[in-house]
Amino acid sequence: MAEFEPKIVAFVCNWCTYAGADLTGTSRIKYASNVRIIRFPCTGRIDYMLLLKAFDEGADGIIVSGCHPNDCHYTSGNFHARRRWIMFRSLCDFTGINTERIKFSWVSAAEGAKWAAIVNATVTSIRELGPYTEYKKVAKYPEKEVTHG
Amino acid sequence: MSKIGVFVCHCGENISATVDCAKVAETAGNYDGVAFSVDYKYMCSDPGQNLIKSAIKEKGLTGVVVASCSPRMHEPTFRKACAEAGLNPFMCEMANLREHCSWVHEKGEATTEKAIDLVRILVEKVKYNHSLNEIKVPVTKTALVIGGGIAGIQASLDIANTGHKVILIEKDPSIGGHMSQLSETFPTLDCSQCILTPRMVEVAQHPNITLYTYAELESLEGFIGNFKAKIRRKSKSIDEKLCTGCGQCTTKCPVKKIPSEFNEGLGKRTAIYVPFPQAVPNKPVIDRINCTYYIKGKCKVCEIVCPTKAIRFDQEDQIMEVEVGAIVIATGFTVKQPDFFPEYGYGKYPDVITGLQFERLASASGPTLGEIRRPSDDKVPEKIVFLACAGSRDPAKGIPYCSKICCMYIAKHAMLYQHKVHGGKSYVFYMDIRAGGKQYEEFVRRAIEDDGVNYVRGRVSRIYEKNGKLIVNGVDTLLNAMPVEIEADMVVLATAGIANEGAEELAQKLHISYDPYKFFAEAHPKLKPVETNTAGIFLAGACQAPRDIPESVAMASGAAVKVAGLFSQDELTREPIIAVVNRQAPPVYSSCVGCFLCVSACPYQAIEKEEIKNRNGELIKLIAKVNPGLCQGCGTCVAFCRTKSIDIQGYTHEQMYTEVMALLNEY
């Protein structure tokens, strides 16, 4: 069987990380293709329930990324987001959800290389962790999909 | 039932080199609700757009997904095409197959699979898109220009000449910027002040320009067409209305030994001072850090001698608020101080100076009245060495990028030296000569061929002083790295051009992006060089990257046209990407329970309370309401609302939820 290829969903803001990932492309920096980006206007828009939905539907890892503190296009969306992440991540940890599978980062529009590095590091660590079978099991995720490689 | 069209672009070979575009189109064609699917070489070209338009008309498409480059690049293009074909532009979405896929992954099945996923996500999203109408907002037809160097001056004049009002703020006591410090300008060798000062005067006299010097931006709120800026007018300690600029105070001020900023420390100034004789406005300010009165509580000589009684020791900073519709940032650059190169001895040896200091030495208005004399003993240097890249192209101690202007000004400096010091010998240590520009290469050749400047290809390792000479250790890399040692009288370092101190804070106040070097980021490196990512804020000159005078002026005029274009309309249309609170039929009216936690979460104070009354005018319910003029569409309230009563158009709950579902199913 081929090496396990994790499914990774990235929730990113439009102004910093999405643009940063554009720069990764413009700079032709290569990174692992396991990640799929979903664009939000701002990290402040990212609903924590969507992260749980991603795990429900079979994601093995999640990246949440936006503008560095003070750099938010909307002034403070990322500050609000940060406070929510602090609490949400702690609650996940408390309920036993594997928080190593959710990577939070700040990637600015100028940090194309950082985006590639974040994706690669996430893919590597999730690959080591293996498929998120615990969650998939309770999500009654079809068995054949779990072993998909 | 949706009828969605999928248009997969090859982008020449940019996408098709690693993604099997035909397979992407074929797979998408089989999705539920997709009525048409095709791949094409250049979707953004005229025939490509026509392909979309005719498909919309012929197939009666209800939604369009263009799978090509980043939406940040071409979303407006394709939305406009859809609108032209009669489809609401907000029924068009883009899948980013280029920047997020083909350019960052190797050719292979996985890359094509990812491309297919990206298309599927958007196909599913577009099923939940709604027709939206653009929002109209009024435009305040006054521009704020920040920075009064040549770029800010040019931008202000150009905007003012189109008939619109301009507020120009400058942090120093005078406008003029770095250009006013320069002696001659390359490649024409015309005198910098001679071409600049008439412009400075024009700014001061223009009926459409309000000039505030010694003023800085305090904060900024609002959005394109409707900014509110707070400006701090630093106290000048004089009443400008009374001051006639007679100069009595500056002559009599007893504190005379302050290094002059304008002369780069090579000359001195007083505590109450006008930075240079041609300053605009030509009225003094008191430098409170050095003024005896502010240090010791007594002196007041200036107050005594002032014939119009204009001195105001107790004047305070003023904060004023202005409403503007557009902003041009022209805050320029600064030079990196070369003391991070201890091997060159700057700061230790007085005759090792920076390029900007040399400008002051060569300038007729400078401390030596234009004669090249070395600072230590006023002697005319018989041998002079210029070091290029003193900080530039030096990741270890300086900055990795090329400062761009140094090659030219070094050639100019060497040339000026040769013109002014007959029989003098000049050397330039360089790595490459970067003289791309009209008449630039010819200029450098003239320095070498006609003026006898010795160009040596190699970096200098160190400079030390011995018996009154500066020993310069270098090599000639064109001669097998043969050592070259020059006993020089003076050394000029071409220091790197870097972003201003405080550039980061300013960018944060303005909510614009900046690059890793803290230069402000343009919206697109090629096609939007003067725009920022924040609509209504434009860039001019060296605040964006090192720029020479012609480039700064060209950018300024470009930015001015953008502002004038904006001001040519009375109303602006804005993307309707805003939050809305749901409304339902009575007796519910809305699922909003009126807890108003969203009010404190909103960065724009865009959420208000709406009273719902019955026919008798009795209050039934209080619910939240979004002011569409103020909402900027960040969605912070959306993720926060417990009852999911607020949603954001374009990124609705259904759309985002669907994207996640579509992404992970059929993976």
Place this chain on the structure above:
Amino acid sequence: MVDLIKRAKELIETSVVKVLIGYEQGTANKTRALFVEKADDADRLIFDSRCVQNLAAYVTKKEVKEKGKMAIAATLPVMRSIIQLASEFQVNDNNLLVLGITPESKLIEFANLVEVETFVHKYEIEIDARNKEMLDKLEKMTQAERWKFWMDELSPCFKCYACRAACPMCYCSRCTVDFNQPQWIPVPSHELGNLEWHIMRAIHLTGRCIDCDACYNACPLSIPINLLTKKMLADAKEHFGAYQPSLKGDHLMSTYKPDDKENFIQ
């Protein structure tokens, strides 16, 4: 509780309030909510240590509100809930009068909610020792052990929503769990649906829950879901300082500090 009964009678008789919410003797040694609308009913009012139900849950109920101005016999947790509700614009001085019962079982009548707030702020919200111990125990477990703990605890939950009904903060007219477009929470009561429902609930209560344990007391299966909100309470304290409901409305989760600290964002 002579004072309370006497005062209740006065309030009703003088029509200062239309209804007073208090406790009465229920069946099988349990207490239940009593809505005093006639002066005579006030005689049924009781107050003792069994009265732990959070009566604040009723002040947002349409049926109660419709009767006119309310008075409530409020213990400390109820008063806290009321302040939180007031900060969320659900009650105000015009529609609610608070008859406070201090931790020493003394009756205080407050002129307005500002006075209630002042009183409430004298007492910090403290997680009780038994639950603190439980939190510690859970925190010491590995993530996998905690996962198993919650899967075991949550699997019997059949989403009766007694917790929601008992909670004064769950006054939303439409709960996210009832959504089907999109379906945020799976309908069937399997572990995952249950977990996500309780995570969602805990997040919605973060910064709002005043730790009255009404949810836990109401749960027919005694699932310790209050541990989730307690954990959030403890974390909020740790990260953002002591937490108190406040009329100022500076809600914990709708505000931020630019220097909020975290150690996990790369």
Place this chain on the structure above:
Amino acid sequence: MTLGFYPGCSLKGSSREYSESVLAVSKAFDINLEEIKDWNCCGATAAHNMNKELSLALPARILSLAEKQGLTEIVVPCAACYSRLTVTKHELSKDATLKAAVTEANGLEYTGSVSVLNIVQFLDKYITPNLENRVVKPFDHKVACYYGCLLVRPHEILKFDREEDPQSLDVLMLKAGATPIDWAFKTECCGAGLSVSRTSSVGRLSGKIIGDAKDRGAVAVIVACPMCHSNLDMRRDAINSYLGEKIDIPVLYITQAIGLALGLDRKALGLQRHFVKVTV
């Protein structure tokens, strides 16, 4: 107080006056320097020129022995040994494979817990705070403080002083009552490892150093490295023949100069062992 002490080979032979003066100054301040038992040569330039692993294994053995002896801080007066020990610590801390290989070759446990002090760091930490009170005969001369290569470079690893125009020795000499001159050859190489094999190169390189020091009026050169000392002192004939003049300014170890300022016995400081007579 007791600190670990790694003298290194030179201090046991051609530079024994350095060792003598270090011990004399330490004793004057009641500091006991405890030699690492059964220490070996650090391998010096030769090892890293010829064999990388050997060049790390030899210093690692020394550090392991120090650990075994329970020493947490060792004083390494020789700048070359200091450089090798510090570079080894750095290399082994960032490369676990290398660390494993070296530990295997040495057969000794290595944790990297010992901190290595060069002579200036040692003096700064334990002597300088009380130096000014103890000076009885201020070293009242113009001196040229010479740092050489290995005390300051590579800065990334050593993180000591600044690599251009360093100041630490100057500051120490100032406190000993001297007037340090500002000169141009503080960190230029003396020829070091080529002393024996290419004496002519040493004459030229060290010649520039001695020449500049003399031109700027120094009456003594202060060093902190036995290799620098042997080149500048023992190779004075080669230097003078390169310069074409006879320069007789002496070269003193920093500890000798400080020892003189403290009024210690000249013989105890080993001044009689120099080739160029110490007249100051």
Place this chain on the structure above:
Amino acid sequence: MSSDTHHSGIAGLGGEVLEHTEVKVSHCYQCGKCSAGCPLSEEMDYPPSVIMRMLQTGNPVLEDKVLRSFSIWVCLTCEMCFARCPMSIDIPKMMDFLREKSINEKKANPKAKEIVAFHKSFLDSIKFTGRLYEIGLFVDYKTRTLKILEDLALAPKMMKRGKLNIIPELIKDRSGIAAIFRKSNKKNKN
């Protein structure tokens, strides 16, 4: 399938340098600051920046010249080039590697005979005694190079000043030292 970024291997000696020392020769942009600051560059056949250029070409003929050069032996590892290199290229580390390789491939420059001999004598001294035995080193070196007369005057002067030990200092664990030499040499030859 998905791939992490992989840098294409640089062929030739430059590639070996990268593998063993993490020094990327491609980073050099030939400014010459290393050569300008190198105290010994005038005694070198190829100054450091030229060595870098030769490695950049990937030309086997030039690479061979590098390994046979005198430059790599006259380099004193004074670290000046590294300290001032604008691209932070660790030339001294690279030089160590080139010397080791030059010896292993028996390409050491004939002019460097004395230098190599000195290093060998030095290491031999340590190998057998654990510490440097200066007289032994001199005698061994002189025998290797046959430069008997040079420095002959120095020894008695040193002796007089008590700077030379007649008897070598022997450490106890000499077998341990020998083992270090044996083990690191074995790996070296691979």
